[in-house]
Amino acid sequence: MRLTYDAPHDLLYIQFDASDPPVRNEDAGEGVVLDITEDGRLAGIEILDASKVLDLRQLLPVEFATA
DSSP, X not given: OEXXXXXXXXXXXXXXXXXXXXXXXXXXXXXXEEEEETTSOEEEEEEETHHHHSOHHHHSSOOOOOO
């Protein structure tokens, strides 16, 4: 998983599939766009106006752990 924040455009992208497959976009509402692969898997989530709906100071930088 990769998080990318584009500050000039205030976009946050959460990428689940690193292989960058072809996707179709589905509007999930409220400035959220889902990237769905041809076989129906969720490849990524784009959040528009991210700083208005998320507290980016709490989110970035990201810390994570794997099991």
